[in-house]
Amino acid sequence: MxxxxxxxxxxxxxxxxxxxxxxxxxxxxxxxxxxxxxxxxxxxxxxxxxxxxxxxxxxxxxxxxxxxxxxxxxxxxxxxxxxxxxxxxxxxxxxxxxxxxxxxxxxxxxxxxxxxxxxxxxxxLLPLSLDELANAGIAMDRDQQLVSGFMPYLFQAPGRTPSDYYRSYLTTYVERDVASVGAVHDLSRFLAFLTLLAGRCGQLVNNSALSGEVGVSSTTIGSWLSILEASHLVYILRPWFTSRTSQIVKTPKIYFCDVGFAAHLLGISTPAQMNRDPLMGKLFENMIVMEAVKARYNAGKSNQLYFFRNSNGLEVDLLVGQQRKLIPYEIKSGRIMDSKHTLNLKKFISKYPNDIAENGGVIYSGESVERFKGYAYRNFHDSTPLFEDNEPPFTVSF
The missing domain is CATH 3.40.50.300 (P-loop containing nucleotide triphosphate hydrolases)
Structure with missing residues (x-):
């Protein structure tokens, strides 16, 4: 176990x-x-x-x-x-x-x-974390991890197929949870909505746009999102904003609590497919954001997680609250370091210096290095757990 x-x-x-x-x-x-x-x-x-x-x-x-x-x-x-x-x-x-x-x-x-x-x-309690898997001697390549997800059943014995498991999981969820609630009267449209939502992980939630594609009212979309959130199928990441400006986008983002389930809904069943899929970057972001959520839950901490985005195009993928201040992170699925990865971090920190607890860094999927042109990078599989304890896993002094 x-x-x-x-x-x-x-x-x-x-x-x-x-x-x-x-x-x-x-x-x-x-x-x-x-x-x-x-x-x-x-x-x-x-x-x-x-x-x-x-x-x-x-x-x-x-x-x-x-x-x-x-x-x-x-x-x-x-x-x-x-x-x-x-x-x-x-x-x-x-x-x-x-x-x-x-x-x-x-x-x-x-x-x-x-x-x-x-x-x-x-x-x-959410599915397994990267750190829990690592402590059990289980480490996967980025693409295999995104396909496999983190459900414990898949790691209890070798050879279990993620696609078979998630197919059964979807049926169980729809039959036992959604149908029992009584708020979903058209399961086929609900399943279409679920698939559309998987294609929008890491993106702003637009109920009106979703309602047009699914063919139900935006009120129904809101109700269905509430069902998914209450069932721990999706996680809603709220934006961080202050009263200093009205330029902040206040629409939340959507993530799946298990990235393997999102991959299954998108028809991605192998690492090779994942590597070629245009949504791989967003699925990687989904995985890392949920690692932050798991770290908070597993430590018994309040859920102080946000993202930042304003109307001028400045965006930071993840803000982790620490004693009423923030640690900003950028999440990049690429395997190659690039100084461009830190541009938004630098802009955000210069714009809100009094709100920053630590300077944070970039989480990506290449080889690990401590510094790159003055900024911190780390691989998502580094031995130091992501987002744990009172100190962030890496800090930078600008």
Missing amino acids: IVRKIEPVIRRLMGEYPAVTIFGPRQCGKTTLALSLYPGFSHANLEDLQTRKLAEEDPYEFFIRYPEPVIIDEIQRVPSLLSLVQVRIDERKEMGQYIITGSQQIRLQNTVSQSLAGRTAVVN
């Missing part, structure tokens, strides 16, 4: 709260993680029909069969169970009695916040 970096966070929170709720996409390793951390806990999987019926029809009997401490999987199947969890927490007044997992936040956001307010800590 691949060790997950979020483990110390969960152990700490289990000592501070009666329950810990783990949200994350399907098959990202929530159950495996919970069972490995607490093998002595009872385990109830609400995807199982009989277990679900018991929880719905006789919740008191449910807790006789699955006594505390207990792992309750896929709570979105029976959200009403949380009301009894609240009562039992208040009666028992013990820490670390429940691990609750969920892959769909649409039904749960209000329920968890109302029923378990102050009683549960919420953590987000």
Whole structure:
């Protein structure tokens, strides 16, 4: 089993709260993680029909069969169970009695916040990170990594094919999550929308343009985006802006939580195809941005990640918040260094010097070097983890 970096966070929170709720996409390793951390806990999987019926029809009997401490999987199947969890927490007044997992936040956001307010800590788990793979002795070339993605199943045994896995994953997601929500009445159009969205990863979200291509209203597009975000299929990166100027673009960008899933939707199934595809650069950016998200989640930190873009064409791919200031990064898929990679960084830092915590650098896919004409570069597979700890992986003094 691949060790997950979020483990110390969960152990700490289990000592501070009666329950810990783990949200994350399907098959990202929530159950495996919970069972490995607490093998002595009872385990109830609400995807199982009989277990679900018991929880719905006789919740008191449910807790006789699955006594505390207990792992309750896929709570979105029976959200009403949380009301009894609240009562039992208040009666028992013990820490670390429940691990609750969920892959769909649409039904749960209000329920968890109302029923378990102050009683549960919420953590987000995403698929494996580059650092977690590296610690397990797994390292891939850029194009193979983009095709394979980061779902744990693909790395549990050799020879598993990403295209077969993601085909099944898409069917599971649509059948279990989207169909159950009831907000999607035309699955064929929703699948077309999902594919169009994959072609726009790393780009500004334009609901009106998408609605014209899919043939539904922009309101529906907004609703579908909310479903995807709540299901942890996509991540919305918000822009950073200040009140000093009105020249900042305030439209968010879209990324897929697993780049392999986005590649599958685009019909890219081999490294050779990836290398030739015009969207490879955006998929590489997708991978690196999600590495930053994973690093924040795995460290139990707030999600202070942004991008910058103004109407004059100045853009910085990623801004990482650090104590109310920013570390800027440019992301380049190329294998060759170029001083042009740092132009936007330099312009941004000179424009907002008081908002910069560290000067950041460029993440790219060529050979690693420490400096190039006064600027920092690093390969995405360097031994130093990306975006971790309080210090950035590399800094530059201009």
